[in-house]
Amino acid sequence: MAKTQSGWQVSGTDISQVVAGQHDNPFSVLGLHQIDRAWAARAFVPGAQTLEAFDLSGKSLGVLEQRHDAGFFEGQISVSDRQPIRYRASNEGGEWDVIDPYAFGPVLGPMDDYYIGEGSHLRLSDKLGAHFMTFEGVEGTHFAVWAPNARRVSVVGSFNDWDGRRHVMRKRMETGIWEIFVPNVRPGAQYKYEIIGKDGTRLPLKADPFAQQSELRPKTASVVADPAPFDWTDGAYCTERKQRDYRREAMSIYEVHLGSWRRRPDGTFLSYDQLAEQLIPYVADLGFTHIELLPITEHPFDPSWGYQPTGLYAPTARFGDPAGFARFVDAAHNAGLGVLLDWVPAHFPTDEHGLARFDGTALYEHEDPRQGYHPDWNTAIYNFGRKEVSSYLTNNALYWLEKFHLDGLRVDAVASMLYLDYSRKQGEWVPNQHGGNENIEAIAFLQRVNAETYGQEAGTFTVAEESTSWGGVTAPTYAKGLGFGFKWNMGFMNDTLRYMQRDPVHRRFHHNDLTFGLLYAFSENFILPLSHDEVVHGKGSLLTKMAGDDWQKFANLRAYYAFMWGYPGKKLLFMGQEFAQREEWNEATALDWWLLDAPAHEGVRRLVSDLNAVYRELPALHARDCEPEGFEWIIANDHANSIIAWARHAPDSPPVVVISNFTPVPRTPYRMPMPAAGRWIERINTDAGWYSGSNIGNQGVINATEGNEYGYPATAEIVLPPLSTLILQFDPG
Missing domain, CATH: 2.60.40.10 (Immunoglobulins)
Structure with missing residues (x-):
């Protein structure tokens, strides 16, 4: 100087x-x-x-x-x-x-530099972003942001007239992080970063990648969050969940888009607190075990449903502040419900206030569009091989699980991460170092996220939305698997929905759509998803996918639900489908709750509630969901009648038999093998009058006699109602 x-x-x-x-x-x-x-x-x-x-x-x-x-x-x-x-x-x-910000020393220390530089820091959310604190005897906010290629970074906001000259930050040369402590900046202050690129260009103002709160769209500033710790009351729940083996427990997930589940009379969003009051009792009453939220990380564009987030550390302001979201999770846990969050580490939008070319260079993304641009969604792909980017995302996963006590993360678009040529033609992608199409860096990142999640946050789990036959998605990382707890079974969903759309007269020629999935049903820990993706973009609702007239559509849907609840694998159902929403999902309006006044729709809701109750009550239906020992074929090849049946088993528990008749023809009686002689209780009959069916059945009880020409222990003659599924529980007496 x-x-x-x-x-x-x-x-x-x-x-x-x-x-x-x-x-x-x-x-x-x-x-x-x-x-x-x-x-x-x-x-x-x-x-x-x-x-x-x-x-x-x-x-x-x-x-x-x-x-x-x-x-x-x-x-x-x-x-x-x-x-x-x-x-x-x-x-x-x-x-x-004015208290002079330049009279203060740095807040970050050499150990932060070491672990950040190494890429192993697991408390980045405590160090980067904006943190209100008392430092050297003065209250204020510490700001820190990673922008290694910037010539200058300033924090600007409501406290300095958005003037980039006033609070130019100190650069920590070892890490490329800029920091400053600004006295008297309190929670609620809006701020962004003004960045001058290395070529001298002033970039559009950037939101804080680590902001824990954001303004309500269309505004895009970050907000200094209140650091007051939340007063959690779910200690008993969180302690108990650490003892669970989720593979061997009932897991029935209600998938929700908070903005369109229900709205206020004037069409505005419910708050987190109102959702806690209305959504949580509703889901608990239906007997689901978990609520899965479409992304509530901050995002600028409502029709993205949250899948293009710009504020990965901030619960969206659409429904309230971060404390409001914490109250929602706390209320869910106190009602016995787990909360899962759809998490999006695959890509990010290119909004100018977001991560795109954050410091004037391809910082979070790849420079080469063959690696860094996603053609399907017009988004940028994270550079998973960069240790700072891997740490940013890994820390984010841990942040949601720790700070908001979430039970798990459902990781979106995993297939797009695993394959370098995903949705790309020849010449539009760059092979890996071995000449293959596997994204080695993304694989290592996913393994790291899963290893850290299970190591740091006991009792939580991860779920992969992975639509290919990639091997070992749910295998542990020490066995070279990706390390997820569960994987969505997209094959089950595609095959069975295709079958249900066919006219029953043609189903005999497509029986393999029902049976093929059992060839791989135990290759991963599967969740059976009937998700939001199946009821948008012109696909119609699940009800309208079903074949036949209106009566047959309802009967088909009821039979299909019970077939799915009896099939090995955990369950997931998107909101509205529990009462047979007629219109396909529209994120801009609430569900058609008035349909529950119609007996057919109320009947489907009653069935889903009863299916959840039976699924949770009977270990045979859930304790061996992921293991072949829990499944036994009874009838796999009755193509002519479109009938399929199997038994479910669990140690020290009576067996359960599931039989589906996917034609509108009643079978009275239908002679079939059974796993045991004696009394079988009809726990579910989807044709019951209670569900608005035709009320054909077995009067609640079936008696199986010893002996069977095919080598089974017993035989029963059963009334199979039209387009129905029966779930039978053995009564050992």
Whole structure:
């Protein structure tokens, strides 16, 4: 730094650069500096005409001289050591106080630099972003952001008139992180980062990648979050879940888009608290075990449903503040419901305030569009091989699980991460180092996320939305698997829905659509998903997919649900399908709740409730969902009648038999093998009048007699209603 002949005074060049916001190291100029046993104070306070320095007790330390009429002041003051300085500024309009941000040392330390540089820091959400704190005796907010290729980074906001010259940040050269502690900035303050690229270009103002709160769209600023710890009341629930083996427990998931489940009479969104009051009791009453939320990470565009987030650490402001979301999760846990979050680490939108070319370079994404651009969604793909990016996302996963007590993460679009040629033609992708199409860096990232999740947050789990036959998605990472707890069974969904759309007269020729899935049903830990993806973009609702007239559509849907609840694998159903929503899902409006006034729709809701109850009550239906020992074929090849049946088993539990008749013809009686002789209770009959069916059945009980020509232990003659599924429980007496 150049000095004037006075020795302690800075040069006019330094002053001009500070005033213009172009100095590359303002901490070397501004603040307190000891020179030849004396202390010089320098400050840039735009609008001030006079400036007097005080210590925090109110003692005057001296008056500074104005060196530039834009508000640059300098002077020697009476201090014996480095300390916070409060300035009293004045002009013809009055006086105001300013605590000098450049009088404070760095908040981050060398160990942060070491672990951040190594890519192994697991508490980044505590270090980066905006954190209200007391530092060196002064309340304020510490800001820190990663922008290694920037020439200059400033924090701007409601506290400095969005003036990028006032709070230029200190660069930590080892990590490329910029930081500054700004006194008197309190929770609720809006802010962004003003970044000058290495070529001198001023970028569009950027939201904070680590912001824990954001403004309500269409505004895009980050918000300093309230650091007050939330008063959780779910301790017993969180302790108990650590003992669970979710593979061997009932898991029935209700998938929800919070913005369109239900709305206020004026069409506006319910708040997190209102959703806690209405959604949670509804889901608990239906007997589901978990609520899965479409992404509630902050996002600018409603029709993206949250799958193009710009604020990965912030619960969306659409429904309230972060504490409101915490209250929602707390209420769910106290109702015995787990909460899963759809998490999107595969890609991010290119909105100018977001991560795209964050410091003027391809920082979070790949520079090469063959690697860094997603053609399906017009988004940018994360550079998983960059340790800082991997850490950013890994820390984000842990953040949601720890801070908001979430039970798990459903990871979106895993297939697009695993394959370098996903949705790309020849020549549009870059092979890996071995010439293959596997994304080695994304694989390593997913393994890291899963290993850290299961290692750090006991009792939580991860789910992969993976639509290909990639092997070992749910195998542990030590066995070279991806390490997920569960995988969505997209094959089951596609095959069985295709079957249900066919006219029953043709189903005999497509019986393999029902049986093929059992060839691989135990190759992974599967969840059977009837998700939002099946009821959008012209696909219609599940009800309208069913074949036949209106009566047959309802009968088909009821039979299909019971078939699915009896099939090995955990269950997932998108909101509205539990009462047979007729219209396909529209994120801009609430569900058609008035349909529940119609008996057929109410009948489907009753069935789903009863299916969940039976599924949870009978271990045979859930305790061996992921193991072949829990499944036994009874009838796999009755193509002619479109009938299929199997038994489900669990240790120390009576067996259960599931039989589906997928034609509108009643079979009275239908002679079939059974796993045991004796009394079988009809726990579910989807044709029951209670569900608005035709009420054909077995009067609740079936008796199986010993012996069977095919080698089974017993035989029964059963009434199979039209387009129905029966679930029978053995009564050992």
